[in-house]
Amino acid sequence: MKIPFSWLKDFIDLDLSPQDIAKHLTMAGLEVEAIETHDPSFDGVVVGYVEEVVPHPNADKLRIATVSNGKESVQVVCGAPNCRKGMKTAFAEIGASILLDNDEKLKIKKTKIRGVESNGMLASGKELRISDDTDGILDLSDEFKVGEDLKKHFTEVVFEIALTPNLNYASSVFGVARELSSILGIPLKKVPLKFPVEETNVSEEAKVIVEAKKNAPRYMGRLVKDVKLGASPVWMQNRLSKAGFRPINNVVDITNYVLFERGHPLHAFDFDKISDKTLYVREAKENESLITLDGKERKLTGEDVVIADSNKVLAIAGVMGANNSEVGESTTSVFLEAAYFDPVAVRKTSKRQGLLTEASRRFERGADPNALEEALDRACFLLNSLAGGKVLKETLDISHKDFAPKIIRCGIPRVNEILGLQLSLSEVETLLRRLNFVTKAEGEALLVQVPTYRSDISQEIDLIEEVARLYGYENIRVSASMPKWRGSLKENAIGFDFERLIRKILLSQGLQEFLTCDLIGPKLKEIAEEALMPSEVEVSVLNPTSIEQSILRTSLMPGLLQVVKFNYDRQIFDIDGFEVGRIHFKDGASFREESMAAIVLMGKERPVEWEEKPVSVNFYDLKGVIENLFDTLGIKDAKFQNQKLKPFHDGRQASVFVGELKVGALGEVHPSILRKLNVSEPIYFAEFNLADLYRVSNLVPKIKEIPLYPTSERDWTLTLNDDVPFDYILHLITSVPSTLLESCQLVNVWKGSKLGAGLKNLTFRFVYRDRNKTLSQEEVDKEHTRICDAVRTGLVKKN
Template identity: 35%
Template sequence: MLVSYKWLQEYIEVSDISPQEIAEKMTRSGIEIDFIHERNLGATNVVVGYVQEVHQHPDADKLNVCQVDIGQEELVQIVCGAPNVAEGQHVAVAQVGARLPGGIKIKKAKLRGQVSQGMICSLQELGIENKLVPKQYTEGIYVFSNSSDVTPGQDVLEIFSLDDSILELDLTANRSDCMHMLGVAYELAALYDRPVKMPKIKVREIKETAESQLNVSVENKEDTPFYQATMIKNVKIAPSPLWMQNRLMAAGIRPISNVVDVTNYVLLEYGQPLHAFDYDALGAKKIHVRRATSNESFTTLDGEERTLSDEQLVVTNGKIPLALAGVMGGLDSEVTEDTTTIVLEAAAFHPTVVRRSAKISGLRSDSSARFEKGINQSRVGEAARRAAYLIQELAGGVVLNGTVEADNRSSKEVIIALNLEEMNKRLGTTLSISEVAGIIGRLQFPCEKVGEDLHVTVPNRRGDILIKEDLYEEVARLFGYDDLPSTLPSGTTTQGKRSEYQVSRVKAEQYLRSAGLSEVITYSLTSKEKATVYAPKGIKPIRIDKPMSEERSVMRTSLLPHLYDIAAYNLSRRNNNLFVYERGSVFLTDEESLTQLPKEQEQIAALISGDYLRHPWQGEKKEVDFFVLKGIMEGLFETLGLMERIQFEQHQSEGFHPGRTAYVKFEGKAIGILAQVHPSVQKQLDLKETYVFELNLETLLNAEQKTVNYAGIPRYPAIVRDIALVVDEQVTVAKLKQVIEESGGELLKEVALFDVYAGEHMEAGKKSVAFSLTYRHKGRTLTDEEVQNAHEYVLQALTEKAGAVLRS
């Protein structure tokens, strides 16, 4: 909402308060002022000029030499290239020495040999946006239409109110009462305890009645609680006066004609949308408001033909639509230069119906913006009377007696009982009943004392106040938030902290960052193809109703596809070493059409590619492989205290390398995958050798984690035995390690793999696996015989259970 400081003074005396002070006061009371715009963007020394003579430039076809009276003793000569300049016009002239927006300085000059002592200006050159300039002046200089309003030498900046300041209000949805000038005036009246001056309304009606010329009906009382038509004859369509044009332009609305400008003016003044129909173009003496029929066509004022739905409300002549109710009028019944009789519509339409209608049509107008948030239904008629008065004064209109209306409004008042003790307890204040009554009085809310309570009647203009807590807030903001006393809370308190799940999640992410991975965040929406490729078995993709694009049309079922996108994006920009992870939700369901919400499951995924520093202190680089990422994953499990309950199982899965893929299992149940991206996928996406994992984070973090117990440094020495085993290639290291740990007894404290070899000097189908076994007793020094017995038992178990043979 844009509010003119000078216009505001029509309704409340604030000339002694600067726009900056008003903005500060309103912002501190709950209505934020985002900006204060100065209408003058740097123009100086611009006056009214009267063009006495115009001659063709002798050396330029598109230039004219003008003799202009600017209120001085002598005429000034100005060379002008505007196509619409002519004798007898009053125009805006920037004198020699003037400045215009954009840093332009006007100097005496020669144009094709002719002296030019100034510049005849367009509105755009004075700093007014082209979209706000009346259409007849968008391609040339501005001409004052009413010469009696101006005199040569008069300050143009003052005439156009360019010395004004515009307050830009950032209104929350509940404060629609401030979407018009009177609403802002009421707000300032409450803040500064000053009276509001209401606009002048003095309509002169003739004996002929509106009912004799028009009939009004509505199909649904809920859709249209109130509809009123006022008839005005003998209007003369012309430009509106300059003061009205200035106020409309200051509010961001382009002037069109006197009648249309009046409807927009009252919209800004009262917050009541109005519409003027050309009576002779209605095609009937009837107005009927109904829902549109499916596929009914209608051309709006912007010249676009629209196909309507039965969710939209239309104003008709009983047969065909004349307007899209609450949104925009129709082209066929618009007010034109030939219009002489108008029907002035003032209505209350249901906010939800207007909102839906505007959305379906892709139209959002100043009218719909106000209907959507709710208007003051008790002042619809008053706003219409104000518009009728202005049309009467500015367009010579004759107002017919009475109005034609369909009134189904509820007259129920909102009365709230305010308990002083409860309010003071909530606010921490010690206000008396008379002080509170004084604050309520500044809001111009009627109130009376009933027992210990104050009964407050809320005017219809404040539809946001419905309960006693709303009144407490009004008292608090007018009393002054800064003046409310500061008190410590009393009673028992609970210290806020993270849940165990959140603590574990933070710990997991901290580990991944310490391992050199950077966090990324991608969209929860993806394409159907990406959602399908890595979806768990039986999971169906979930399509949203109205996607912005096909690339963002389905809820994701895996984090990996978007990690691939990030990798491809970075590689194409020569960032070749990638170590990234993402924590986020996937959305899972086995239903083709949803009957209930899908499962939202938190996952964590990582992707690595390129080189890493194997020994940072030496600067030695090594290319990543399967075991680098497996080591990072194992570190994650160790951090969470879950490593002993994790198993890796070789697996083949679509999209992954057939020999470098493993299921990750937690207590025997698959919770994720660790793999190299399949070479064909890498080629398709322009990726280098890339490794990924994805895990069900919820399962890990909800698991009971192992308690960390302190163990002292061993007092007795350990004995270490290395063994190299020859086994079939299909036998996994995990299997061998499991056999060793199960058979090693209490003396075996640690098993560490240090070599795997297959190739030359090895029998076909065989591989060599070497472990280091550490034996120790916590209470004494072991003998060689004890270690040998335990070691032989391990070797025997390896032979029997894994077919292992000691390598010679």
């Protein structure tokens, strides 16, 4: 939110520097992100007074004006149709400079135009780059003094304030001024609200019927006639532009001006376009539609609240008006709406329509139902003074709810306990009263009446926070009386602790944690389609902010592939990472989410070294990471089986089973997916269900006695067909009952032409130990022969 300093001064007298004001606001919770200084692009332009205007003798569309700068009068040739005697305007004297559209500076010189000498230039707002008005030269008000440097009126300091959603009460110039008043103890100034009214009562001309009583508990309106539509004054256009609004015309600008000044949205209807001069505030009919001011057709549902007449919808309540009641060049009568709409209803409609406006943002964060009348009066004052409007007497006010202030009890001991201070009741009361809270002492507590514009205050702790920020966070010092931190007595959820353990294990293996979005788009879905669940179980977002975030993922693969692609395109080819996240899918009529862990590897397994050349990662590196994970989790007897899963290379993949339970899968990403990614490096990916891993894990630490007696080793080389998996041989070995075999591992694989095509040699190392004595060579040889014979028998039976 951008706040012009000059606008702030309308409400509060400030003699502090912008930097000091920013510091006070930030320390009070309204973070000032930037202070911008806007200097006009012209020099040497003063306020001129037109003393006389006569026709140009040689040009019908030109005039000769006598212009005073307060010291002398000179002759200036001007072509503006609004140039007239008695007006104050922008006078660029000889030597002045103006920035042209091509950003080149135009130096004003004495010249002759159609044979008549011209000593300067009378400029428009467009030429000076201070407004979009091109209809004529600037028409300045009486506040401008003749001869003044015009630049000082348009040099502006703007505060850019970051507002969190709970600070809606400060989302206006008046709201920020009110905060400064509380912080600095400076009283607020009042802006003009009184205006002349006509004898005719508004109820004689207009009627409002509120049917949606729950979602529109208060609705107010005034009628302004004989409005003269035109450009807003330069000062108003300048302020609106600095605040981020585009000036349109005086009526629309006034509603935007009041919105930003007072913080309450208004809407102006062209009264002559309202059928039967009657407005209905009602729920929309199913499939009813309107074309909003942004030119888009909006389909409505019965949950939307609308403003309508007897024939058509005129606006979506609290969000945006329709173009069929828009104020335009032919407008002479304006019906001004100020209402309080239910925040939940406005938020739902805004989200459903994908339409976030300045009005909807303020309504859904909690507007002040008791601020309507002041906002209406301020708009009527401006319409009367700037657009010549005649305001009809009285105000239409339809209310279906009592908007009484909340009363909250605030205990002084509790304030001091939380803040670590020793404040008295009167000190707390003084601080709260500076925030316009009404207080009443009750023992060691205060009964605090909270203004209705403070929708963020609902309980005692909110009041304590207000005391802290007004007392000054910088004044709260750490002391012995500060409250001690207490951790929760509740234990963490099992799933949370297990996820944290998985992260710790994977980080300890040198992997980097990645975080990707739960939402993916059609492009990512197409790339990793084989890894995802069927389309019928996927969950789509009803109102996505982007088509690329429109589907909830059913695998972690798409997001991690996107990470790999992003890095690969930037010539980062070595990736060792993991993610712990959620997947989402339909399960019949219900929706489910499950926690998953995924690992992704690409590139070299280690950096370049002088001693050894780096080697590319492969399937077994990924398998090793998983085996280390399983070992830490106490998962024994995991089996790896190739189930020909589509996302992976046919010969470099495995599904992982613990008993009969499939807990995950790993492999080299299929070349077809790599082609879609336009990545030439192999990518290795694994994904596991954390609930299943937890089910088969054994996290109870067990202490084993250190053996007293030595081991004895035997190697055995077995010639097999190339299609016989190592896992099967290991299964045959470990299936032979043995009290002496402590472990067995594969130590070598050899293939070659001497061995023959389709054959391989596997060399296993057997480790034998008797925990009660030292084994003799004969005992080891006998046991080893028995096991090897059993394995050979098993192989014969299989064949």
